[in-house]
Amino acid sequence: MSSSATRPSRSRRRRAFSRGDRLTLGLFVGVPTFLHLLLVWIPAVLTIVLSFTYWTGINFGDIKWAGTANYTNIVTKTPAFYDALRNNVIWLVWFALISTPAGVLLAYQIDRQIRGHRFYQSAYYFPVVLSLAVTGIIWNFMLRSDGFINGIIGRDIDNAISFFGNYDINIYVIMVIASWRHVGYIMLLYLAGLKAIDPTLREAASIDGATEWETFRKVILPAMRPVNIIIVVITIIESLRAFDIIYVIYGTSAGLPILGVLVFQNIAGEGASMKGAAYAVILFVLSIGPIIAYLRQQFREDVS
Amino acid sequence: MHDAQGGKYMSAENPVVRESDLGFRMNRRQLLAGAAGVAGAGALLAACGGGEVGPLTFGARTVDESPTKQLKALVAAYEAKTGNTVTYNATESNAFQNNLSQYLQGTPDDAFQWMAGYRMQFFAQQGLLVDLSDVWDKIGDQYAESYKIASTGLDGKQYFIPQSWYPWGLHFRKSMLADLGIDVDGVYNWDDFLKMLDGMKSKGLVGFAAADKGGWEAMGTFDIINARVNGYQYHVDLMAGREKWTDPRTAKVFEYWEQLVPYMNDNVLDLEWDGAMQLLLQRKAGAMLMGSWFGGNFKEQSDADYEDLWIIPFPEINPEHKRDTIDAPIDGFCAAKNGSNNEGGADFLAFAGDMEGVQAVLDTGVPMTSANKGQDTSTYDAFQKQQLAVMGEAKYITQFLDRDTRPDFAGPVVGPELQNWFKNPKDVNKILESLQSQWDALPPL
Numbered sequence: 114m115s116s117s118a119t120r121p122s123r124s125r126r127r128r129a130f131s132r133g134d135r136l137t138l139g140l141f142v143g144v145p146t147f148l149h150l151l152l153v154w155i156p157a158v159l160t161i162v163l164s165f166t167y168w169t170g171i172n173f174g175d176i177k178w179a180g181t182a183n184y185t186n187i188v189t190k191t192p193a194f195y196d197a198l199r200n201n202v203i204w205l206v207w208f209a210l211i212s213t214p215a216g217v218l219l220a221y222q223i224d225r226q227i228r229g230h231r232f233y234q235s236a237y238y239f240p241v242v243l244s245l246a247v248t249g250i251i252w253n254f255m256l257r258s259d260g261f262i263n264g265i266i267g268r269d270i271d272n273a274i275s276f277f278g279n280y281d282i283n284i285y286v287i288m289v290i291a292s293w294r295h296v297g298y299i300m301l302l303y304l305a306g307l308k309a310i311d312p313t314l315r316e317a318a319s320i321d322g323a324t325e326w327e328t329f330r331k332v333i334l335p336a337m338r339p340v341n342i343i344i345v346v347i348t349i350i351e352s353l354r355a356f357d358i359i360y361v362i363y364g365t366s367a368g369l370p371i372l373g374v375l376v377f378q379n380i381a382g383e384g385a386s387m388k389g390a391a392y393a394v395i396l397f398v399l400s401i402g403p404i405i406a407y408l409r410q411q412f413r414e415d416v417s
Numbered sequence: 418m419h420d421a422q423g424g425k426y427m428s429a430e431n432p433v434v435r436e437s438d439l440g441f442r443m444n445r446r447q448l449l450a451g452a453a454g455v456a457g458a459g460a461l462l463a464a465c466g467g468g469e470v471g472p473l474t475f476g477a478r479t480v481d482e483s484p485t486k487q488l489k490a491l492v493a494a495y496e497a498k499t500g501n502t503v504t505y506n507a508t509e510s511n512a513f514q515n516n517l518s519q520y521l522q523g524t525p526d527d528a529f530q531w532m533a534g535y536r537m538q539f540f541a542q543q544g545l546l547v548d549l550s551d552v553w554d555k556i557g558d559q560y561a562e563s564y565k566i567a568s569t570g571l572d573g574k575q576y577f578i579p580q581s582w583y584p585w586g587l588h589f590r591k592s593m594l595a596d597l598g599i600d601v602d603g604v605y606n607w608d609d610f611l612k613m614l615d616g617m618k619s620k621g622l623v624g625f626a627a628a629d630k631g632g633w634e635a636m637g638t639f640d641i642i643n644a645r646v647n648g649y650q651y652h653v654d655l656m657a658g659r660e661k662w663t664d665p666r667t668a669k670v671f672e673y674w675e676q677l678v679p680y681m682n683d684n685v686l687d688l689e690w691d692g693a694m695q696l697l698l699q700r701k702a703g704a705m706l707m708g709s710w711f712g713g714n715f716k717e718q719s720d721a722d723y724e725d726l727w728i729i730p731f732p733e734i735n736p737e738h739k740r741d742t743i744d745a746p747i748d749g750f751c752a753a754k755n756g757s758n759n760e761g762g763a764d765f766l767a768f769a770g771d772m773e774g775v776q777a778v779l780d781t782g783v784p785m786t787s788a789n790k791g792q793d794t795s796t797y798d799a800f801q802k803q804q805l806a807v808m809g810e811a812k813y814i815t816q817f818l819d820r821d822t823r824p825d826f827a828g829p830v831v832g833p834e835l836q837n838w839f840k841n842p843k844d845v846n847k848i849l850e851s852l853q854s855q856w857d858a859l860p861p862l
Contacts, residue, residue, distance in 0.1 A: 185858075192851050271682050280840045365828065367837070382515040383539055385518055
């Protein structure tokens with residue numbers, strides 16, 4: 114190996130890019146960076162700034178400094194915030210303990226090529242093709258008071274089962290609907306990961322006399338680490354950003370308060386106020402916090 | 418922050434609308450005079466500038482069948498008269514409302530459908546609406562003064578062209594009442610009302626069809642019970658923040674409301690307004706509190722269903738206030754400043770407000786009680802005549818809760834809290850405290 118002192122060629126070679134190369138690189142790196150800054154980071158930073166103001170969102174001249182008033186208002190005066198927080202937590206727990214493991218289990222079963230696995234695979238994956246908004250429309254049609262299910266069981270609008278209007282159960286109804294899609298999504302991600310696992314690993318495990326569960330826990334799961342990270346992050350994000358399905362079913366009313374709906378409710382329409390921006394910042398911190406913490410811990414383990 | 422002096426009414430003599438006058442007071446006589454005005458007077462005024470204003474776009478905030486038919490007829494009549502082309506864009510009502518700020522700041526349609534009162538004033542104040550004072554100079558004599566007041570922004574200029582009004586009252590099907598042997602004209606006060614509901618309930622019917630999934634439907638019930646229990650002035654003052662939600666008088670509203678709960682369908686929070694309407698349409702419910710606009714939906718079913726409709730004022734609760742107040746919102750049009758053709762928008766609205774345009778809408782056969790004096794009330798059908806009678810009994814007119822108070826309070830705060838009340842009526846004190854503290858936390862206007 115030659116010493117590095119005699120090899121400054123690395124940086125020289127970089128500088129030796131032709132004009133065309135530089136132009137291409139500039140376009141390929143610069144344009145997305147520019148768009149990303151313009152469409153994601155600048156609005157995000159502006160939202161954070163605006164969350165400390167009073168503004169109706171129309172004339173720039175009307176922006177008034179509010180200090181932390183929007184946040185105090187949310188935390189001390191707005192019961193809906195705690196309802197929403199509770200619902201988001203229930204959502205997260207449900208996804209983490211039920212939907213995501215269910216998706217993993219299905220992926221595992223299908224990967225073992227049980228009979229009819231292709232059919233199951235398509236059936237479970239199908240809802241993922243639909244956006245959550247479309248999912249909401251479909252299930253709204255199924256479950257509302259004058260909907261399909263109530264029709265099938267012969268209930269009229271005056272004695273219908275109130276799936277969406279009974280606030281004791283509606284969050285579970287919504288979560289089952291959301292899971293209908295989420296399970297398929299997780300299944301597909303996991304299935305892709307499982308297919309990539311060297312089958313000799315399994316063989317080795319079974320030769321060593323490991324049970325199915327031990328093989329999964331001690332061999333497959335660690336080998337699936339990159340996919341696991343993605344799935345954890347997706348589960349957190351999907352639970353916290355839940356919005357569209359509820360918006361489709363309840364509109365801006367408070368049928369099922371979750372943080373995403375509160376953001377929209379306070380920032381859309383004539384009632385626009387920067388309280389909505391403050392909700393958005395809270396949601397942002399809640400989403401990004403656990404993800405950063407999780408990723409840091411994972412990468413630290415990787416290094417050690 | 419909230420003007421304590423603003424309790425004085427607006428009146429014809431004093432048409433300056435102050436910011437604090439969140440509740441519109443329209444003098445009943447003026448409105449009736451408007452509705453009952455001499456047919457056709459001034460109707461043929463050449464209000465329309467016509468000619469060379471250029472193509473324009475119109476934004477409808479409805480995709481429903483009947484209103485679409487009306488608006489398309491209006492557009493067609495305008496095109497036929499002026500040779501000008503109008504592009505018709507329709508958006509579903511809730512989506513349109515939620516998006517309105519962005520819409521008006523972006524590239525809005527030149528003219529669009531909107532509502533009178535606070536909701537118009539707010540956007541006028543932000544400089545997003547075209548000043549329609551010139552149009553009012555042309556067609557103003559076709560409208561009662563009260564409509565002009567309701568069309569006026571805080572700066573004293575007009576930004577709105579009224580199209581129609583409708584009362585909020587108790588709606589029934591006459592055939593059902595006949596079957597039940599109920600004479601609703603005899604239902605005057607609260608006791609009569611509860612007795613009637615008892616009768617309906619004993620026949621296995623839902624007495625009082627209710628819906629609040631949309632979060633706004635129940636506001637009408639709150640408005641009217643508050644006006645009946647505490648009077649018009651208290652209601653207006655509460656909307657403007659001059660009275661407290663925590664006041665025992667406000668709590669009293671919910672005491673009465675709670676008495677209605679046993680007569681309601683038990684899926685209130687699962688039904689939107691049209692769900693409640695279905696209960697009445699399908700003869701599952703005896704009575705429904707709603708704005709009479711839904712008559713058009715009945716007519717879509719059949720003429721017989723429409724002709725079966727009846728309306729009476731909400732019953733008296735406190736004899737001091739009789740049945741002297743009613744929610745009677747005005748719907749109409751505005752022109753958007755950021756539209757590409759302001760002149761065209763105004764020209765179209767001049768036609769829409771003129772009797773010629775109104776007549777084109779009436780000719781569709783979709784029932785409408787027009788704001789224009791030119792619609793002869795003698796041409797009203799029986800249901801419309803009864804609406805007029807219901808209006809006639811009221812001395813004070815309010816718009817509707819979400820048009821009478823701050824938009825950042827009505828939608829995001831009052832709506833959800835009323836839904837919470839349906840969830841558990843026993844929580845009333847907690848809910849009222851929350852309402853008051855959220856009002857107090859609102860940013861200064």
